[in-house]
Amino acid sequence: MGVGIEVSELNAWYGSNHTLQNINLRIPANHATALIGPSGCGKSTFVRCLNRMHETNPVGRVTGSVLIGQLDIYTQASPVEIRRRVGMVFQRPNPFPTMSIYDNVASGLRLNGYRNRVVLDEVVQRSLEQAALWEEVKDDLKKKSGASLSGGQQQRLCIARALAVDPEVMLMDEPASALDPVSTAKIEDLIFQLKSQYTIVIVTHNMQQAARVAENTGFFLNGRLVEFDATHKIFTNPRDKRTEDYITGRFG
Amino acid sequence: MAARELRAPRRLRSSNRIRRMLANHLATTAAVASTILVMAPLVAIFFYLLYKGASSLNLAFFTRPPAPVGETGGGMGNAILGSAILLGIASALGVPIGIAAGIYVAEFGRGGRLANTIRFTADVLNGVPSIVMGVSVYALIVLPQKHFSAFSGGVALGIMMIPTITRTTEEMLLMVPLSVREAALGLGVPRWRSVLSITLRTASPGVITGCMLAFARVAGETAPLLFTAFGNQFWSTSINQPIAALPLQIFVYATSPYDDWHRLAWAGSLVLILLIVVSVGLVRYVAGRGVLRGAS
Ligand SMILES: Nc1ncnc2c1ncn2[C@@H]1O[C@H](COP(=O)(O)OP(=O)(O)OP(=O)(O)O)[C@@H](O)[C@H]1O
Ligand SMILES: [Mg+2]
Numbered sequence: 001m002g003v004g005i006e007v008s009e010l011n012a013w014y015g016s017n018h019t020l021q022n023i024n025l026r027i028p029a030n031h032a033t034a035l036i037g038p039s040g041c042g043k044s045t046f047v048r049c050l051n052r053m054h055e056t057n058p059v060g061r062v063t064g065s066v067l068i069g070q071l072d073i074y075t076q077a078s079p080v081e082i083r084r085r086v087g088m089v090f091q092r093p094n095p096f097p098t099m100s101i102y103d104n105v106a107s108g109l110r111l112n113g114y115r116n117r118v119v120l121d122e123v124v125q126r127s128l129e130q131a132a133l134w135e136e137v138k139d140d141l142k143k144k145s146g147a148s149l150s151g152g153q154q155q156r157l158c159i160a161r162a163l164a165v166d167p168e169v170m171l172m173d174e175p176a177s178a179l180d181p182v183s184t185a186k187i188e189d190l191i192f193q194l195k196s197q198y199t200i201v202i203v204t205h206n207m208q209q210a211a212r213v214a215e216n217t218g219f220f221l222n223g224r225l226v227e228f229d230a231t232h233k234i235f236t237n238p239r240d241k242r243t244e245d246y247i248t249g250r251f252g
Numbered sequence: 253m254a255a256r257e258l259r260a261p262r263r264l265r266s267s268n269r270i271r272r273m274l275a276n277h278l279a280t281t282a283a284v285a286s287t288i289l290v291m292a293p294l295v296a297i298f299f300y301l302l303y304k305g306a307s308s309l310n311l312a313f314f315t316r317p318p319a320p321v322g323e324t325g326g327g328m329g330n331a332i333l334g335s336a337i338l339l340g341i342a343s344a345l346g347v348p349i350g351i352a353a354g355i356y357v358a359e360f361g362r363g364g365r366l367a368n369t370i371r372f373t374a375d376v377l378n379g380v381p382s383i384v385m386g387v388s389v390y391a392l393i394v395l396p397q398k399h400f401s402a403f404s405g406g407v408a409l410g411i412m413m414i415p416t417i418t419r420t421t422e423e424m425l426l427m428v429p430l431s432v433r434e435a436a437l438g439l440g441v442p443r444w445r446s447v448l449s450i451t452l453r454t455a456s457p458g459v460i461t462g463c464m465l466a467f468a469r470v471a472g473e474t475a476p477l478l479f480t481a482f483g484n485q486f487w488s489t490s491i492n493q494p495i496a497a498l499p500l501q502i503f504v505y506a507t508s509p510y511d512d513w514h515r516l517a518w519a520g521s522l523v524l525i526l527l528i529v530v531s532v533g534l535v536r537y538v539a540g541r542g543v544l545r546g547a548s
Contacts, residue, residue, distance in 0.1 A: 056437055084440030094431035098454050108439040111449055158435070165439060 002199035003069035003168050004029040005050065010064035012045055012054055019045045021223045023064070027216070032191055032200040034210035034231065037220030038246065043203045044091055046220065047171045050201065051086035052079040068169060084112070087167030089175045091203075093154035095146030095161070101128075101137050104146040104157055108165035123164050130193070131160035132186035152179040159187070163194075170194060172202045176209065188213050207247060211235055219243045301525065305518035313519060318485055318501070324512055328520050330487045334402070334496035335527070337489065338481055339471055341406025346413030346470075347463050351452075353414065354421025354459075359447050371422070374415035385412055386476035394480060402488070402495035405481025409473060413466035420462025424455040460539050464532045471528050474499040498524045 005027040012020035020042050027033045035043045048054040049062055052073060066073050073082045095104050103110075105124045114120070124141070128134040133156040137144070146157055155178050162170065172191075176184040191200055191213045204210050210217050211231055218228040219240075227234060227243045238244045245251055312327045319326025353370055361367030389408040394400055428451045436446035452459070470476075474497075477483070482494040483504065498520055505517035 051438065053434065053438060056434065079437075080440050080442050082440075083438055088438040090431065090434060090438065092431060094429075094435040096432060096435065096450060096454065098456070107436075107450075108441070111436070111439065111441040111445055161435075161439070 002030040002195075002197065005169065005199065005201075006067040007050075008065050008067075010046075010049060010066065011062070012042075012049055013059075013061040014045075014057065015059040019223050020049065023225050025218060025225060025228050027199060027201060029199050030195055030197075031216060032195055032202060032214040034214035034217040035201065035203045035220060036205070036207065036210055036217060036246075037226075038251070039205075041220040042223045043220050044173050047088070047173055047201055047203060050169070050171055051083050051088050053083070053088065055079065084165060085167055086169040086171060087162040087165060088171045089155070089159050089162050089173060091173040091177075093151060093158050093178065095149070095154050095157050097145060097147035099146055100142045101144055101146055101149070101157060102141040105160045105164050108161060112165075124160075127160040127164040128157075130163055130190055131156040132183060132190065133157060133160060152183055155179060156183065156187070159190070167198065169199045169201070172200065174203050174205065177205065184209070207235070219246060221246070298525065301518060301522040305515070305520070305522040308515040308519035309522070313516075313523075317487055317496075318505075318516075320485075321510075326516075328496075328498065328501055328516065328523065330484065331496040331498045331501040331520070332523065332527070333487070333489070334481070334484065335471070335498040335524075337402055337491070337495060338405050338409060338477070338497055339467065341403065341491065342409035342413055342470055343463075343467060345407060345410030346417060346466060349410075350414040350417025350463070350466070351421050351459065353418040354425065355447060355452065357418065358422040358425035359451065370418070374418045377411070378415040378419075381475075382412060382473050383475040383478075386479045389476065390479035399492070400480060400482035400494040401492050402481055403491040405477045405495065405497065406491070408476035408480045409470040412470050412473065412476065413463075416466040416469065417459075417462050420465070421455075421459050424458030424462070425451055427458070428454045457539070460535065464535055468528050468532060471531075472499055472524060474503050498527075 007023055007025050007027075010020060010023040011018065023046065035046065037043055045054060050066060050068075050073075054060045054062055056079075062074065065075075068082070068086060071077055073086075096107060099107060102124055105127050106120050109120060109123065125134060125138075128137065133153060136153060137149070137157075146154065149157060155175060159172075159175060176187050179187060188209065191202065194200060202210075202214065214231050216229065217231040217234040219226045219234065219238075219242075221242055227238060227240045229239070234243060235247060238247065310327075312325060313329070314327060314332065315329045316325070316327035317330040318328070353374070357367045357370050361370075385408050389404050389411070393404040393407060397404070432454055433446065433451060436450040437443070441450070477497050477500050481497055481500065483500040484494045484496040486496075488495050502517045502520040502524070505513040505520065508514070
């Protein structure tokens with residue numbers, strides 16, 4: 001089951017660059033939430049704060065609190081534990097180049113000490129099917145490297161790899177930006193299915209996509225969360241002038 | 253007007269094309285010439301060794317220890333075995349320490365004082381003449397133990413392997429893209445695990461090359477063995493006894509006054525080079541078997 005996320009007073013820095021300023025929001029469990037906003041406004045930084053990846057940057061710093069379910073991730077758990085429960089698909093596809101397709105998908109389980117072959121086979125197949133990649137790679141699972149796939153296939157491989165560890169929350173940073181319309185539609189289908197098991201946060205530049213998959217949408221601008229509401233409200237009747245300007249294409 | 257405007261670019265174009273073709277041919281010729289220049293000494297040495305040494309290669313050469321002065325025959329069997337043992341000890345010592353130090357410098361201590369000290373020490377160690385290494389190990393191990401030994405020879409060679417391995421491991425690890433490290437951390441893999449199973453594994457072709465370079469370099473070393481392994485006319489497999497080594501035996505044979513021994517020295521040199529080629533090739537083959545289609 002997915003769990004809700006509650007973000008209060010979140011601030012993030014890169015060195016002296018105050019990238020996220022006083023973010024407050026509540027992401028409901030088992031829903032998809034879209035984050036939109038112009039390039040450089042802090043969407044990636046925000047999702048990286050939700051699984052404590054931001055602090056892996058040597059100049060990254062965070063204050064404020066993030067509750068995943070009942071758990072305050074910055075004070076009550078280790079980063080490793082959090083990242084197991086909060087899966088992430090990065091903005092740029094990053095398969096492990098020296099591993100086969102199979103090993104890439106199985107890596108999360110294996111690196112955490114999981115060895116049972118039958119279960120691994122099953123998880124790998126299911127994850128690749130969910131990520132709409134199984135048909136294309138099922139004959140080369142152990143022969144081809146993850147790096148030999150096309151950019152869009154690599155992105156789906158990374159989605160499968162994140163699904164395989166069965167997280168409770170799934171952070172997807174522009175998962176479909178490198179995909180053709182057919183694969184994009186498959187990923188959107190996947191997000192629909194996943195909602196029953198996971199809480200999904202998806203960053204996207206594609207407003208139609210946000211409208212199609214997400215119940216709620218947040219609009220970021222210059223490191224601030226300008227507006228957060230039901231998706232249909234954001235797109236038909238935004239409260240803030242800046243949101244309206246952005247979604248009608250007047251800037252950004 | 254119009255005609256002239258048309259002609260000018262055409263003239264430019266054709267002269268450009270000739271210039272490009274010339275530059276292309278020049279660059280190709282230079283590349284081929286450099287390749288030949290690099291290959292020539294290796295090929296020359298190899299054929300000269302074949303010419304001088306191949307005739308003395310027979311079964312006895314590989315299976316017999318040296319014959320006493322005055323008798324003909326004999327071989328370098330014990331020296332080949334001795335070199336294998338010495339290099340085994342050296343690798344068992346140098347490879348893990350070298351890689352571990354490289355991992356520390358690149359991953360855990362980056363920018364810290366200890367990491368900088370290790371890097372500096374490795375660079376200095378790389379420049380220490382091998383004879384000095386031999387004398388140092390003599391003072392540190394042979395003198396307290398009061399006897400020459402295979403162990404001390406292996407230690408001397410192993411220490412000489414460390415700096416090369418440490419520096420190449422460091423450089424290769426630093427070449428692994430941040431995105432790959434992030435992928436591992438994002439899966440909830442602990443840092444140490446991600447370094448060993450992902451970063452080091454991604455960098456492994458380069459790390460293996462570094463180990464092979466270090467191995468090939470010390471395989472031919474004579475000076476560090478003079479005061480440590482010392483050499484031995486007989487079979488020995490004990491790490492506490494003086495032991496024969498190919499470079500040492502070549503040195504003894506080559507500086508002797510006998511023609512027969514000179515020929516054996518040539519044959520020994522040939523075998524030494526072949527052994528290095530074979531072991532490097534073998535490691536490459538074994539390491540390359542797991543590489544997948546499309547892996548970078
Ligand atoms: N590794 C980094 N080091 C320093 N500054 C960074 C780093 N990554 C991002 N920033 C800065 O943080 C700000 C927000 O970046 P972020 O990547 O979160 O934007 P984004 O909304 O995801 O943009 P995009 O839509 O282009 O992906 C930018 O101004 C950027 O300059
Ligand atoms: Mg981004």
